[in-house]
Amino acid sequence: MRPWLRPLGSTGLTISAVTAGAAPLGGMPEAFGYDVSEAAAVDLVGAILGSPIRAIDTSNGYSEGRSEQRIGLGIARAGGLPSDFLVTTKVDPQRDDYSGERVRESVRESKKRLGLDTLPLVYLHDPEFHPFSTLTSPGGAVDTLVELSREGEIGHLGVAGGDVTELRRYLDLGIFEVLLTHNRWSLVDHSAGELIDSARESGVAVVNAAIYGGGILANPHGGGTRYGYRPVRDATRTAIRSMAQLAESFGTDLATVALQASLRDPKIDSTVIGFSKRPRIDGIVSAAAAPLPEELWHQLDVLVPSRDDWIDFAT
Numbered sequence: 313m314r315p316w317l318r319p320l321g322s323t324g325l326t327i328s329a330v331t332a333g334a335a336p337l338g339g340m341p342e343a344f345g346y347d348v349s350e351a352a353a354v355d356l357v358g359a360i361l362g363s364p365i366r367a368i369d370t371s372n373g374y375s376e377g378r379s380e381q382r383i384g385l386g387i388a389r390a391g392g393l394p395s396d397f398l399v400t401t402k403v404d405p406q407r408d409d410y411s412g413e414r415v416r417e418s419v420r421e422s423k424k425r426l427g428l429d430t431l432p433l434v435y436l437h438d439p440e441f442h443p444f445s446t447l448t449s450p451g452g453a454v455d456t457l458v459e460l461s462r463e464g465e466i467g468h469l470g471v472a473g474g475d476v477t478e479l480r481r482y483l484d485l486g487i488f489e490v491l492l493t494h495n496r497w498s499l500v501d502h503s504a505g506e507l508i509d510s511a512r513e514s515g516v517a518v519v520n521a522a523i524y525g526g527g528i529l530a531n532p533h534g535g536g537t538r539y540g541y542r543p544v545r546d547a548t549r550t551a552i553r554s555m556a557q558l559a560e561s562f563g564t565d566l567a568t569v570a571l572q573a574s575l576r577d578p579k580i581d582s583t584v585i586g587f588s589k590r591p592r593i594d595g596i597v598s599a600a601a602a603p604l605p606e607e608l609w610h611q612l613d614v615l616v617p618s619r620d621d622w623i624d625f626a627t
Contacts, residue, residue, distance in 0.1 A: 316364065316600075320398075320581050321517025323468045323489050325432060327398055327582045328366040329575050330596055333521065336588035337382050338375025348588050350382055356590055357386025363593050366397050369492075369519075369584050370426075371437055372418045373404030380425035388427055399426060402437035402472055403457070410442050412456035419460055434460075435470035435492055440478035448485065458487055470519075474540075476507045476624050483511060492584070494522035495540035496624060497577075499529060499570050500551045500617055503624040508579050521584035523574045530567040532556035540623050547621040554615050562608045568599040569608070575600055 320327045337353040348356075360368060370379045380401060387393050403418040423431060436457060439447055447453040460466045470490030471482045482488060491511045496504035497520050508518050523529070528536035528544060532552050539548055556566040574583040585596055620627045 318581055322515050325398055330365050331367040331369050331582045331584045332360045332365050333584040333586040334368050334370040334379045334383060335374050336586050338378030353382040354386045357383050358390050359590050359593055361390050361394060364597055369400045371402035371404060372422050377425055380422055384425050384427040400433040401431060402435040404437050410453050412451045415453045415456040432467040433470055434466045435472035438473045439482060440473050440475040444481055476504050480507055490517040492519040492521055495525055498523050498525055499555055499573055500548050501622045503622040512579050517581045518579055519582050520574045520580045523570050529570045532566045545621050547617040551615050551617045558611055568602055571599050572604055
């Protein structure tokens, strides 16, 4: 097994193999199908701070700031942020406003909610939904992030999103130190493969999120109909069923296999897993350490759907 604590690329930061994804902490029933109360979220943050997981990832826009606010309350209740714990967040637009001033305001809001004087790693969030020319214009969102880093308001810069073609344009700017990709590097979708290779060759760290594709890989027998926020393709559904059967034949489950596939990948620095309940902490830590035979990985390789069925190359 690779070390649980790893350097985050060339940033000088240390991160754990698993990062706690905090999107559910703000309570997003329309997205996750259930709500999370403030009391439960704050309690969970405290449990995460005391666990082997040493990083949590959130965003300014998650539940209109409630995710960050509840993390801040959890940190305060714990008596402050442990020195070895990493909090990462993302700047978000205000409706259609993704200007440089909006980025500054997003950072100010995040620092206030989290109760942190400095944000060690801040991502430009979901840039693919906004014109590249606008975000990269003089004084725009990207320029402002660079300025904020120079001013010491934030630490390192990352870019987080989905569409691999758009993310490559941002990596090519040469200013981002961390890439966060979601739904594009899982058991059944390798859309981000070339992007990840390019990032590593450039010394950019890689964080992998949404490895369960929105839940269908965590619960393959649950009748899920979507992968990566869209209807699941027939070839993907078939692959998931076959992989689940294979995992069970080796005495494990597909959720454990999906997690370990990301954790064991030498190109991945950390894997973001969403958390909404305390028992999930022990469950994920145990799943990460479960022994799986090499033969399982060899047999999985032949079940991956073809490139034409991956999100960013689907025909």
